[in-house]
Amino acid sequence: MRRLGQPAGGPLRARTAAAALAAALLLAGCAQSVDPIERLGKRAAQGARQPTPADGAAYRRWGLTAPLDTPPSHPARPLGTRRTDAAPPPVVDRVGTSDRVVFLTYDDGAERDPRFVDMVRELRLPVSFFLTDSVVGPGYGHFARLRAVGAAIENHTLDHPALPGLPYAGQRAEICGQQDRLASRFGVRPRLFRPPYGTYDATTLRAAGGCGISTVVLWRAALESDGIVYRGGAHRLGPGDIVLVGPDEAAGPTLTQRTIRLLRHLQREGLTVARLEDYLA
Numbered sequence: 001m002r003r004l005g006q007p008a009g010g011p012l013r014a015r016t017a018a019a020a021l022a023a024a025l026l027l028a029g030c031a032q033s034v035d036p037i038e039r040l041g042k043r044a045a046q047g048a049r050q051p052t053p054a055d056g057a058a059y060r061r062w063g064l065t066a067p068l069d070t071p072p073s074h075p076a077r078p079l080g081t082r083r084t085d086a087a088p089p090p091v092v093d094r095v096g097t098s099d100r101v102v103f104l105t106y107d108d109g110a111e112r113d114p115r116f117v118d119m120v121r122e123l124r125l126p127v128s129f130f131l132t133d134s135v136v137g138p139g140y141g142h143f144a145r146l147r148a149v150g151a152a153i154e155n156h157t158l159d160h161p162a163l164p165g166l167p168y169a170g171q172r173a174e175i176c177g178q179q180d181r182l183a184s185r186f187g188v189r190p191r192l193f194r195p196p197y198g199t200y201d202a203t204t205l206r207a208a209g210g211c212g213i214s215t216v217v218l219w220r221a222a223l224e225s226d227g228i229v230y231r232g233g234a235h236r237l238g239p240g241d242i243v244l245v246g247p248d249e250a251a252g253p254t255l256t257q258r259t260i261r262l263l264r265h266l267q268r269e270g271l272t273v274a275r276l277e278d279y280l281a
């Protein structure tokens with residue numbers, strides 16, 4: 001049996017090397033040709049990650065009865081920055097597509113379960129994290145590991161205030177400040193922003209645009225402790241839906257367990273998971 005409780009990586013030096021390797025593979029655009037999956041025990045023994053042949057049984061280890069369907073290949077959108085005098089960014093809670101895909105998003109950054117990193121890597125699960133600096137605190141290392149295995153890191157303000165009604169300067173400081181913080185941590189400025197509580201006003205959109213945000217991302221469905229809650233529209237998941245995997249503060253199942261539960265549901269519905277950033281301009 002696998003030792004699932006083992007933290008990702010070994011000594012700090014090994015973890016750093018592993019992250020650098022994974023980042024290099026991603027930057028080189030060869031993540032598809034070099035398989036990042038490996039067995040946890042082998043990694044622990046080697047102390048560093050080495051590419052290994054595909055492990056087609058990963059889904060079983062995570063409690064799925066079949067592999068996740070591969071989403072349709074989609075051209076990555078350019079990373080262009082937004083002009084500060086451009087129109088405000090659009091607000092989306094779903095993406096217009098007929099692809100049978102949904103997008104998994106996570107907020108705040110409070111829960112930092114090492115198993116989640118293992119799951120994302122082994123299932124090659126595209127996920128997006130909207131991080132709040134004051135919640136993540138000293139925990140950015142966890143998200144660097146997640147990013148190294150393919151997760152996207154996006155903006156959720158510095159301090160998680162309710163933005164509507166705040167003056168422009170205050171909203172801009174919250175959004176631009178977290179852009180700067182994430183850029184200094186990860187070397188990339190996010191393109192996507194989610195306002196705390198999903199609430200915003202016209203000032204929020206103007207500030208977000210001025211901070212280089214291309215799209216403001218809400219969600220159409222949220223996984224809560226008692227099931228999936230829909231913010232409108234059909235009461236079932238469908239193509240293009242953006243899903244918030246919550247709740248933010250859970251005393252029950254871990255983030256990993258909640259995600260697996262959602263993946264099983266998606267598979268029953270004939271849906272799979274795609275990368276949100278691939279579908280948004």
Ligand SMILES: [Zn+2]
Pocket residue numbers: 107108156160196197248
């Ligand atoms: Zn939040």
